[in-house]
Amino acid sequence: MSAAGQELVVRVDRTRCVGTGACTWTAPEDLELGPDGRARPLRPVSDDRPGLTEAAEMCPVEAITVLSAASGEVVAPL
Template identity: 50%
Template sequence: MGDRWHVEVDRGLCIGSGMCVGTAPEDFRLDSARQSCPVTPDRDPSETVLEAAEGCPVEAITITLADSGEAVFPPEDD
């Protein structure tokens, strides 16, 4: 896990459930509109960030490799 990640939240999909904040409180916060925001969009890989993305009920969180843009989550279909 040496590649850096870029974490984004699609504000059009985010419903503000707070699941990501509950799973990874150091990595996500809810803004004044109750929408999720990554605390550090470009970051080292983290199991808790991946768990938060996997647990998002509307799949609003995407993780890509910062250098190549290759999908980490959700994985691209082959």
């Protein structure tokens, strides 16, 4: 699903993250691995980038949720 033009909020369930790092390659502006080896968001509000929703879709443990900043609606994964 396209999220064109929206401001987005990314959340990471760090209790689920297994530290593959895949999301940090797909969405390097928005996600990084923290010192504990688990992903964390880099900014409170993100602009619309295909890589961000892709990261949420591809996370093997569904630890990433991308929401519309305006409505709170889940944009990815769907």
